[in-house]
Amino acid sequence: MTTHCVLKSLMVILLVLCAAYAVGQAPPAASPYLTPIGPAINVETAKKAAAGALAEARKNGWLMVVAVVEPNGTLVYYEKMDNTQLGSAEVAIDKARSAALYKRPTKAFQDAVAGGGAGLRVLGLKGAEPVEGGLPIIVDGKLIGAIGLSGDLSEHDGQCAAAGVGALK
Secondary structure (H helix, E strand, O other), X not given: OOHHHHHHHHHHHHHHHHHHHHHHOOOOOOOHHHOOEOOOOOHHHHHHHHHHHHHHHHHHOOOOEEEEEOOOOOEEEEEEOOOOOOOHHHHXXXXXXXXXXOOOOHHHHHHHHXXXXXXXXXXXXXXXXXXXXXXXXXXXXXXXXXXXXXOOOHHHHHHHHHHHHHOOO
């Protein structure tokens, strides 16, 4: 075999290996930055999401505050269960605004901060609430608002927020 044939064969093998590797890779996750902003959530839809979230809280015996905002963070609907801790009143709104303005669950910020290192940059983002319980509300692939809950463990806040978003499906 000539040197030219050997090089050609090695190139073919290299291309086949690269192609096999590329096929085996999972596609990259869609960036929340790409989520288009749709028409703002209306009051009736916000109430439906809040009702689903608070039903989950009641079912589990948790006291909660729920806030629903438009994509720009403007409050659309708010409800506080009796005897919910007072600090949660503003935290729920902050979580909803954070999820809307940054188009991602507040748990993403919580996880970034918990990871340390470069994740601590989140603490410098104005309005980024690094505590689980805020979720964007996406309808037909577009951000129409967000829901935030506070009142119990952050995991429970997140569970109730998910129930609120789920009530819209």
